[in-house]
Amino acid sequence: MSKGNAQRITSFYRKSLTGEGHPADQLVAYQTSYFQALANMDAITAKQIIQDAIDAKIPPGTIMLEVFCSVMDRFGELQANQEITLSEIYAIARLGQTTIDQLMVFLPETRFTSGTVVIGTIAGDFHGMGAKIVAVFLRMAGFQVYELGVNVPSATFVDTALEKGASVICASTLLLHTMDQIRAIHDILAERKLTDSIKLVVGGAPFNFDSQLYKTVHADATAINASDAIEAVSQLMEAVSHD
Numbered sequence: 001m002s003k004g005n006a007q008r009i010t011s012f013y014r015k016s017l018t019g020e021g022h023p024a025d026q027l028v029a030y031q032t033s034y035f036q037a038l039a040n041m042d043a044i045t046a047k048q049i050i051q052d053a054i055d056a057k058i059p060p061g062t063i064m065l066e067v068f069c070s071v072m073d074r075f076g077e078l079q080a081n082q083e084i085t086l087s088e089i090y091a092i093a094r095l096g097q098t099t100i101d102q103l104m105v106f107l108p109e110t111r112f113t114s115g116t117v118v119i120g121t122i123a124g125d126f127h128g129m130g131a132k133i134v135a136v137f138l139r140m141a142g143f144q145v146y147e148l149g150v151n152v153p154s155a156t157f158v159d160t161a162l163e164k165g166a167s168v169i170c171a172s173t174l175l176l177h178t179m180d181q182i183r184a185i186h187d188i189l190a191e192r193k194l195t196d197s198i199k200l201v202v203g204g205a206p207f208n209f210d211s212q213l214y215k216t217v218h219a220d221a222t223a224i225n226a227s228d229a230i231e232a233v234s235q236l237m238e239a240v241s242h243d
C-alpha cells in the first residue's frame with residue numbers, strides 16, 4: 001500500500017468512525033444513563049439508550065468507543081476497587097456483548113483493499129470484546145481480518161498469518177500475566193525469520209496503562225483503541241510493503 005493510500009484510509013476512517021465535534025456533555029449523558037442501565041442489568045433500557053444515541057446521529061464508532069468502552073472501563077475501576085463482584089462483571093459483559101452486536105450493524109466492512117490481518121486474544125485470556133471491536137474497525141477500513149477468538153496459543157497467530165498471507169498480527173490481552181505469551185509471538189516470528197514480513201501489534205488494558213510496555217514484549221506497535229489501531233496497522237502494512 002502506498003503512503004498516500006495509508007494516510008487517506010486512516011484520516012477518512014478516523015473522522016467517520018469517531019465523528020469529531022460532538023459535544024462532550026451529550027456523550028457524558030449517554031455514558032451516565034448507559035452505565036446505570038448496565039449496573040441495573042437492564043437490557044431493554046441499555047438497548048434503547050444506544051438506539052437513542054444512533055437516532056441523535058452520533059456516529060456508531062463514537063458510541064462504541066466513547067460510550068460502550070468508557071463505561072466498561074468504569075466497571076473495571078469498580079472491579080479493581082472491589083466495589084463490584086466478578087459475577088456482576090460477567091453479567092454486565094454479556095449485556096455489553098449485545099451492544100457490540102447492536103452497533104456492528106452500523107459499522108459495515110469495506111471492500112478488502114488494505115491488506116490482511118490476523119487478530120485474537122492470547123492464551124490464558126478470555127477477554128474477547130476488545131479484539132472483536134478492533135476487528136470491526138479494521139474491516140471498516142478495508143482490511144481483510146481473520147478472527148481467532150480468545151485463548152489463542154502464540155504459535156497459532158503465526159501459523160494462521162502464514163496460511164492466510166497476513167502482514168500484521170494483532171494480539172490482545174487484558175491481563176498482565178499473559179505478557180510472556182505475547183512475547184512468544186515475537187520469538188516465534190524471529191525464530192522463523194519472519195519479523196520483516198509479519199509485524200506484531202498489541203493492545204488491551206496493560207498496554208494502555210503503560211504506553212511503553214509494547215517494547216518490552218518486542219511488539220512493533222500498540223494502539224489505545226480500535227480507532228487508533230487502524231493507523232498503527234496501516235503504518236505497519238506500509239512498512240512491510242516497502243521492505
Ligand code: B12
Nearest residue numbers: 076080125126127128130170172174175176203204225226
Ligand atoms: C468485562 C471484564 C471481564 C469479563 C470478560 C468477558 C468477555 N467476554 O470479554 C470477565 C468477567 C469474564 C472477566 C474475567 C476476569 N478478569 Co476482567 N475485566 C473486564 C473489564 C471490566 C472490561 C474489559 C472489556 O471487555 N472492556 C471493553 C473492551 C472493548 O475494551 P478493551 O478490551 O480494553 O479493548 C479496547 C482497547 O484496549 C483496544 N484493544 C484491545 N485489544 C487490542 C488489540 C490490539 C492489537 C489493539 C491495537 C488494540 C486493542 O481497543 C479496544 C477497543 O477500543 C476489565 C476492565 C478494563 N479496564 O479493561 C477487567 C480486567 C481486564 N479484568 C481483570 C481481571 C483481574 C480478571 C480476572 C483475572 C478476574 C478473576 N479474579 O478471575 C478474570 C480473568 C479471566 C481470564 N482468564 O480471561 C483485570 C486485569 C488486571 C491485570 N492487571 O491483569 C481488569 C483490568 C479489571 C481490574 N481493573 O482489575 N473480566
